Amino acid sequence: MSLKANPTLIGAFLLGATALLVAGLMVFGGGRFFTETVTYVAYFPETVSGLNDGAPVNFRGVKVGVVRRIEVQLDAQDLSVTIPAYLQLQQRRIREIGGTIPEGDLIAELIERGLRAQLQLQSIVTGQLSVQLDILPDRPARFVDPVGEFPEMPTIPSSMQAFAETMESISIQDMVNDARQILAGLKKLINSPELAEILTGVNEFVNSEELIGVVRHADEAIGDIQTLVSNSLTPVRISASSCELIRLLRPMRIWRASLTIY
Numbered sequence: 001m002s003l004k005a006n007p008t009l010i011g012a013f014l015l016g017a018t019a020l021l022v023a024g025l026m027v028f029g030g031g032r033f034f035t036e037t038v039t040y041v042a043y044f045p046e047t048v049s050g051l052n053d054g055a056p057v058n059f060r061g062v063k064v065g066v067v068r069r070i071e072v073q074l075d076a077q078d079l080s081v082t083i084p085a086y087l088q089l090q091q092r093r094i095r096e097i098g099g100t101i102p103e104g105d106l107i108a109e110l111i112e113r114g115l116r117a118q119l120q121l122q123s124i125v126t127g128q129l130s131v132q133l134d135i136l137p138d139r140p141a142r143f144v145d146p147v148g149e150f151p152e153m154p155t156i157p158s159s160m161q162a163f164a165e166t167m168e169s170i171s172i173q174d175m176v177n178d179a180r181q182i183l184a185g186l187k188k189l190i191n192s193p194e195l196a197e198i199l200t201g202v203n204e205f206v207n208s209e210e211l212i213g214v215v216r217h218a219d220e221a222i223g224d225i226q227t228l229v230s231n232s233l234t235p236v237r238i239s240a241s242s243c244e245l246i247r248l249l250r251p252m253r254i255w256r257a258s259l260t261i262y
Contacts, residue, residue, distance in 0.1 A: 036090070036091055036092055037065070037088050037089060037090055037091070038088075038089050038091055038107065038151075039068065039086055039087065039088050039089075039150050040086075040087045040089060040107070040150060040151050040152065040153040041084045041085070041086050041087070041145070041148060041149075041150040041151070041152050041153065042084070042085045042086075042087055042117045042131070042152070042153040042154075042155050043082060043083070043084055043085075043142075043144035043145070043152070043155060044083070044085065044117075044118075044119055044155050044158075045142065045155060045156075045157055046119065046157060046158060046160075048070060048083055048085060048119070048129070049127075049129075050121075050126075050127045050128050050129040051067060051070065051085065051119065051128075051129040051130075051131070052067070052070075052128065053067055053068065053069055053070065054066055054067060055067040055122075055128065055129060055130050055131065056130045056131070057087050057088075057089060057117075057130070057131040057133065058120075058130060058131070058132055058133065059093075059094065059132075059133040059134070060132075060133075060134060062093070063093075064089055064090055064093040064094060064133065065087055065088050065089035065090055065093075066087075066088055067085055067086070067087060067088075067131060068086045068087065068088040069085075069086050070083065070084070070085045070086070071083065071084055071086075082144060082145070084145075084148075085131070086150065087117070087131060087153060089107060091106055091107060094106060094107070094110070108151065110135065111141070111153065111154060113135060113137060114135045114136050114137030114138075114139070115133060115134070115135050115153075115154075116133070116134060116135075116136045116139055116141070116153075116154055116155065116156045117131055117132070117133055117153045117154070117155045117156075118131075118132055118134075118155060118156045118157065118158050118159075119131065119132070119158040119160075120132040120158065120159075121158075121160065133153075136156065139156050141154035142154050142155055142156065
C-alpha cells in the first residue's frame with residue numbers, strides 16, 4: 001500500500017531549499033548578484049606583473065570594484081600583443097551630489113571630465129598591484145580600442161613607470177662627461193700658479209712679524225686688565241665689565257692685525 005504525498009510537506013521542503021540557495025548566494029557571492037555593476041576594459045602602458053584577478057579597484061582609496069580578469073590578445077597579422085584588464089565597477093559606490101548626469105552614465109561622464117586609471121603598488125613585500133582611479137583632467141585620455149566590446153577606461157602611467165621613463169631619458173654618459181669636466185677644472189685650479197701664489201701670501205701673512213707683534217700686544221693688554229681686576233677694591237662690579245671687555249678683545253686681535261697690514 002503506497003503512502004500519499006503530503007503537499008504541505010513538499011511545499012515546506014521546496015521553500016526551505018530556496019531560502020538556503022538564496023542565503024548561499026549572498027554569503028559566498030559577496031552580494032554581487034544583487035549589486036548593479038558595469039564592466040570597463042583598461043589597457044595599461046606598462047607591465048601588469050603583480051596585477052591579479054580579484055585585485056581591488058579603488059577611487060582615492062575607496063574600493064569601488066575589482067579586476068575581474070586579465071587576458072593576452074595576440075594579433076595574428078602583425079603579432080602585436082595587447083593585455084586588457086577587465087574592471088568590474090559598482091556604480092552605486094560613486095554617488096552624484098547635484099548636477100545633471102543622466103542615470104546610468106555617471107562613469108562615462110566622469111571619464112569625459114578626467115577619470116583615469118593607473119596601477120598602484122599594494123605591498124612592497126609581495127609586489128601585488130591594485131588599480132587606482134582618480135579625476136585628473138590635465139592628463140590626456142589614452143584609448144587603445146575605443147570600439148571594443150566593453151567601454152574603455154583611459155589609463156595613465158604609474159608613478160613607477162614615470163620614474164623609470166625619467167631615468168631612461170637621463171644620459172649616463174653625459175653625467176660622466178660632466179663629472180670629468182668638473183674634476184679637470186678642479187685639478188687645473190689646484191695646480192694653477194695663481195692659487196700657489198695666494199697660499200704663499202697667506203702663509204707669509206700669518207707668520208709675519210707685524211701680526212705676531214699685534215697678537216703679543218693684545219695678550220699683554222688682556223693680562224694688564226686681568227691684573228687690574230684682581231687688584232681692584234670693587235672686584236664684583238669691575239670684574240663683570242672687564243670680563244665682557246676681555247671677551248670682546250680676544251677675537252678682535254686678528255681684525256686689528258688686518259688693519260695693520262692694509
